[in-house]
Amino acid sequence: MSNLLPDSAPGFDQPIAVLKHCHDRIRKQLATLEKLLPHLASHGADEEARQAARAVMKYFDQAAPLHHEDEEQNLVPMLRSSASGADADLLAELLPGILDEHRQMDGMWQDLHEQLAAIADGSAAVLREHDVQRFAAMYRAHMEREEGHIAPMAKRLFSADQMATLGQAMQQRRGITPSAAPAAPAASTGDAVASLRKDYGQASLSENDVAGDPFVQFTTWFEEALKAQVNEPNAMSVATVDEQGRPTSRIVLIKQFDPRGFTWYTNYNSQKGRQLAANPHAALLFFWTELERQIRIEGRVERTSAEESDKYFHSRPLKSRLAAIASAQSEPIANRDALEQNYDAVAKQYGEEPPRPENWGGFRLVPERIEFWQGRRSRFHDRIVYTLQSDGSWARERLQP
Numbered sequence: 001m002s003n004l005l006p007d008s009a010p011g012f013d014q015p016i017a018v019l020k021h022c023h024d025r026i027r028k029q030l031a032t033l034e035k036l037l038p039h040l041a042s043h044g045a046d047e048e049a050r051q052a053a054r055a056v057m058k059y060f061d062q063a064a065p066l067h068h069e070d071e072e073q074n075l076v077p078m079l080r081s082s083a084s085g086a087d088a089d090l091l092a093e094l095l096p097g098i099l100d101e102h103r104q105m106d107g108m109w110q111d112l113h114e115q116l117a118a119i120a121d122g123s124a125a126v127l128r129e130h131d132v133q134r135f136a137a138m139y140r141a142h143m144e145r146e147e148g149h150i151a152p153m154a155k156r157l158f159s160a161d162q163m164a165t166l167g168q169a170m171q172q173r174r175g176i177t178p179s180a181a182p183a184a185p186a187a188s189t190g191d192a193v194a195s196l197r198k199d200y201g202q203a204s205l206s207e208n209d210v211a212g213d214p215f216v217q218f219t220t221w222f223e224e225a226l227k228a229q230v231n232e233p234n235a236m237s238v239a240t241v242d243e244q245g246r247p248t249s250r251i252v253l254i255k256q257f258d259p260r261g262f263t264w265y266t267n268y269n270s271q272k273g274r275q276l277a278a279n280p281h282a283a284l285l286f287f288w289t290e291l292e293r294q295i296r297i298e299g300r301v302e303r304t305s306a307e308e309s310d311k312y313f314h315s316r317p318l319k320s321r322l323a324a325i326a327s328a329q330s331e332p333i334a335n336r337d338a339l340e341q342n343y344d345a346v347a348k349q350y351g352e353e354p355p356r357p358e359n360w361g362g363f364r365l366v367p368e369r370i371e372f373w374q375g376r377r378s379r380f381h382d383r384i385v386y387t388l389q390s391d392g393s394w395a396r397e398r399l400q401p
C-alpha cells in the first residue's frame, strides 16, 4: 500500500499550484483509505495496515487542516475582495457550500480518526465502509469544484503581488519564515539549463543561532522539513568510492539518526555495500528545496548490529521483506519476469515470516563533518560547518558561499 516514489512539489512562489499539490496528496490518502477496506478484511490490522492508518491520520490531522486554513483565511478573503460582476456572483453561489463542506468533512474525519487510531495501535481492525465512501466522495467532488472554478479564478484575478502575499501567508502557517521581499519568480522554462535561475531568500543561518551540537541542529532542521511537508524529507544521497577512488552516488532513505550517526538499510552485497566494505568513507546529502536548505555529512560507515537490523527488517511490510530477499541488489538479471519469479519463489518458501537475510541490514555513517547550507539572495548563501575534534567536541565555523 505504500508508495516510495517521490512526487515533485511546487514552491510557495506558486501558491495555487501548492494548493493543487495538496489536493493530489489528499487524493493519494483517500486511495490508501479505500485500499485499507479490503486489506483489513483479508489481513486484519497487520503492520502494513497499521502503517497505512498512521500515514492517513498524519495527513488529515496535520496537513489537511492547514490546507483548509489557507483557503478560508487567505484565498477566499482575497478572492472576495478581488472579484466583481460574474465572478462575484459565482463566488456568492459557490463559497457557502464550499465552506460548509469543510465543516462537514472535519466532522466525518473525527469519526474516521477514531477508527484509524484503533487500527494504528493494533487494538481493532474495523473501518466502516460507509464512512470511508462518504468522506472520499465529498472530498473528491469538493476538490473538483475548487479546481474547476476557484483556482482558475484566482489565477486570472490575482496580481503577482497578491500571489506573493498568498504564498507568504501559506509559508508562515507552516512555520517557514518568508523573506521580506516578494518571492522570486518561478524558474523560467528557457531554452538553456544555464538560464534557469531561482533566487533564494526564505531564511538565514547565523553562527550565533545554530546549536552547539550538529545533531541538535540536524534534528531542528529535520523537524522543520517535516512541518513544511518537504517532499521525501528522509531521502538522501549516499556517495561512496570504488577501489580506484572513483565516486558514485544514489538515493536511500534515512531510517534513524541519533548521536551515534545516520542510518539507512540496504543489501550488503550491493555496489554500495561492496564499496563500503573496501573503503568505509562516505558522504550523505540532503536537499530540501522547499526550504532552500542543503546538509552535507561526511564520515566513516559501520554496520548496525544484527539486533538493530533484525528489528527494522521485521517492522517492514511483508512484501518489502520478501523483495529484499528476492533481489540480489545491483546484480544484472535477464528481465522483469525473472525478477517476479524469484519473488514468487521466495514468497512460497517463507510465507508470512521471512527471516532477515544475513546480507541485508543497516549502515550507519558516523559523522566527522556536517555542513548546513541555507540559500540566500543573489547566491550569497549561508554555510556553517561543524568539524569533529580529537577530544570529541565539535568546532563550528562559517564558510564563504
Ligand SMILES: Cc1cc2nc3c(=O)[nH]c(=O)nc-3n(C[C@H](O)[C@H](O)[C@H](O)COP(=O)(O)O)c2cc1C
Pocket (backbone or CB within 6 Å): 004, 005, 006, 232, 235, 249, 250, 251, 252, 253, 254, 264, 265, 266, 267, 270, 271, 272, 273, 329, 330
Ligand atoms: C526515493 C528513493 C529511496 C530509496 N531508498 C533506498 C533505500 O533505503 N535502500 C536501498 O538500498 N536503496 C534505496 N533506493 C534505491 C537506490 O537509489 C539504489 O538504486 C540501490 O540501493 C542500488 O544502489 P547501488 O547499486 O549503488 O548499491 C532508493 C531510491 C530512491 C529513488
